[in-house]
Amino acid sequence: MNNREFFKVIGSVDGHLIEKAATAKRMNKKSYYTRWGSIAACVALVLGLVIYKFPHMTLPASPQISQQTPSASPTGIRKILNYNGYRYAFVSDGAQFKFTGAEPVISLGTLDWDMASGIGQNGEKNNAKNVAEKDYAATFAVGGKLYEIPGYPSHFRIAVKYEQNYYLAEIVAKVNDSAITAKDYLDMSNLKEDTKDIHILNHVGDDVLKKVTDHASVESIVKGLYDAKMADLSNKEYEAIAEAQSQGKSYQLKFNLKDGTDMAMYIIPDLQVVSMGDAYYRLSGAFFKQSGDIFTGLKQEALPLY
């Protein structure tokens, strides 16, 4: 059988599946940000107890943030919004968060446009494709208000208040898909200052393989990321990345942050690439000279084929 005949056979797959694919829209991104519920909840609980016990104690200027609801199911529309020329993805697929210590107060505007329908809050109809590139357009929490998170003046992460609940959203790309350098991404995320420790997990993110807790190693990893260069990958390289993921050669770097949340990147040491947001970056040889040892001897199961 040749590829043309095979293409023809695919033409005869179940019409119901074809119909569903006809209207399918944005996917729900498999969260780059791992599930932090229990740890963050503990932090919030401890903080709550401290406040209860020592009511006169001064609260930190930066809030502690804890996840209140589980991440959404991994199907459906990817939850994103546009703000200030950047595309943001809702953290943990649109889970609700609670702020302790300092509530967001600085307003950044309202999510006026529904990306899926192209309809604005005032009923104005626009071409859905144009709306997808507009600031204040979203696929989720349309009508919600955007706020600056105390401690994130770069707006790398922002809060969305919708129906009395808070959500977090984080930069993953520019709306016009132009490149964000590793330095810009890392500066905006403030990882250098905010990282408490780093965990290395399997690709899926359900198994901690190593914990990097000493300050010097944490600093060295973050510093090494600054030298990463935007990767203009060929088709072969994308295929190699996918292959590495399925062969258990891709790891999740989970940065545990001081505010109780975390953020994650995916790293493939064999290919010397790392993901930040929606983009891939090439790591320098110096990074592996300095920090390559942390990946030595790590074992993870290959992903199931289906």
Place this chain on the structure above:
Amino acid sequence: MEDREIIQLYFARNERAIEETSKKYRHYCTRIAHNILSNAEDSEECVNDAFLGAWEAIPPKSPDKLSSFLGRITRNIALNRFDYYTARKRSKEFEMILDELNDCLSSTDNVESKYEEEQMAGAISKFLESMKEDHRNIFLRRYWYSDSMADIASRFSISESKTKSVLFRTRKKLHNYLKKEGYVL
């Protein structure tokens, strides 16, 4: 007009059937044809032939889903034309799509393997049903609707790199699945 009513017109041999089909599905079919042929004139001709094909096929056929039935006829006619227009500049994107499908085959040489198309399509449907919905839709947008990588990435709000990764892995899985099911392709 509802699909059921359009099909009734075909069964009654009423020529309004084609008119109503055209009203409802011309745009849908033209896009499918254009993704393969990359030429407006050829695509229009292909869609007209697809509507005539539907007129010939219904009855006796009574499709469950008129949209995918028409889409399938359009795809097949466009594929035949694509092969026919060898002398002309052809769609590079569609050539890439066909190339990618080699990953699902054991050999790019034309292995003499004849399988009942419907039966094999049934196995592929079963495989697709077992997949995550978003990965399935990305696969079908690429290999059923012949959408470009850029269109798929934009439709699902993901990067092109992510799209390529998902497709690559799905092709490999499909290859393994069909092999396991006894298809030597």
